[in-house]
Every structure is written in C-alpha cells, then in structure tokens.
Amino acid sequence: MALQEPKMRVMRRDDIDAVVAIDALVSKQQRREYYERKIEAVVNSSNNINTSLVAELDGKVAGFIMGDVYFGEFGIPETSATIDTVGVHPDYQNRGVAHDLMDQFLTNMKGVGVKKIYTLVNWNDFSLERFFANHKFQPSKRINLELQLP
Numbered sequence: 001m002a003l004q005e006p007k008m009r010v011m012r013r014d015d016i017d018a019v020v021a022i023d024a025l026v027s028k029q030q031r032r033e034y035y036e037r038k039i040e041a042v043v044n045s046s047n048n049i050n051t052s053l054v055a056e057l058d059g060k061v062a063g064f065i066m067g068d069v070y071f072g073e074f075g076i077p078e079t080s081a082t083i084d085t086v087g088v089h090p091d092y093q094n095r096g097v098a099h100d101l102m103d104q105f106l107t108n109m110k111g112v113g114v115k116k117i118y119t120l121v122n123w124n125d126f127s128l129e130r131f132f133a134n135h136k137f138q139p140s141k142r143i144n145l146e147l148q149l150p
C-alpha cells in the first residue's frame with residue numbers, strides 16, 4: 001500500500017497534548033509548561049504570525065515545527081525567523097514528515113519576506129544536525145554565548 005502524504009496545517013491550541021507527547025518521546029523531557037506558554041503565544045494572532053505547523057497522518061499529529069518571525073528585532077536589520085523545536089513521532093520518522101514540515105515552513109517564511117532562518121542544535125545532536133544540513137542550514141557567523149549563574 002502506498003504511504004499516505006502527511007497533511008500540513010497551522011498549529012492550534014488543542015494540539016498541545018500531541019506536541020508534548022511527541023517531544024517527550026524524542027527529547028526524553030517533560031516540557032508541558034514550556035509548550036503551553038509557547039502555543040499560547042503562537043496562536044495569539046494579535047501580536048505575531050503563527051509560524052508553527054503540524055503534520056497529520058491517519059488523522060493524528062505525527063510531527064510539528066515551531067518557530068517565530070522577527071521584523072528587525074534584536075539588532076538584526078533583516079526580517080528573520082527562528083526554528084525553536086521540531087519533532088516527529090518515532091512511529092512516523094524516516095518517511096519525509098519533517099522534510100514536508102520544513103518545506104512548508106520555508107515556503108511560509110519566504111511568503112512573509114524572511115531572509116534568514118536561525119536555529120540552535122546541541123553540538124552532539126548529530127541526527128538533528130544532519131537533518132538541518134540536509135536542508136542547507138550552515139554554521140552561522142553569529143556565536144552563541146552563555147553565562148552559568150550560581
């Protein structure tokens with residue numbers, strides 16, 4: 001039987017359980033509070049554009065991508081975007097779901113005039129790094145600084 005094409009749509013508030021469950025499976029972390037805050041901000045269309053997407057397969061959320069658009073903020077003159085999280089349910093990995101999410105995300109970003117997209121990947125997360133490299137992401141000229149507070 002031919003594999004079904006995932007259906008892309010904008011993320012909604014009621015996707016929270018599916019998103020938290022997928023994230024828990026792929027990142028081994030429980031981050032409901034983080035996603036509650038994030039989804040609340042992305043679905044509140046009065047102060048930003050909802051860039052976040054989900055992919056549905058068999059009527060279920062199989063994966064998601066979440067990002068933000070910045071119109072000349074943080075001293076960055078050009079309109080830019082970030083990808084904050086991406087995740088695909090292990091049952092649906094390796095069949096192009098993340099690729100389709102990325103494709104749609106990039107199309108949407110081009111549509112709103114974004115010139116550059118930033119993301120952060122842990123240095124030893126090789127599979128995620130490969131996924132971004134396959135989509136032409138490169139090491140940035142900006143460097144990431146941190147300060148550990150006691």
Ligand SMILES: CC(C)(COP(=O)(O)OP(=O)(O)OC[C@H]1O[C@@H](n2cnc3c(N)ncnc32)[C@H](O)[C@@H]1OP(=O)(O)O)[C@@H](O)C(=O)NCCC(=O)NCCS
Nearest residue numbers: 026027085086087088093094095096097098099127128131
């Ligand atoms: C990285 C991740 C998003 C990729 O999702 P995915 O849906 O499996 O990605 P894709 O299917 O588009 O691509 C994965 C591989 O499948 C291959 N593939 C794509 N479509 C395919 C198909 N129809 N048949 C066979 N292989 C296929 C791709 O070529 C790719 O191969 P590669 O990794 O060797 O380059 C997923 O593994 C994941 O969720 N990882 C955890 C990420 C994470 O930690 N998130 C939380 C913090 S941000």
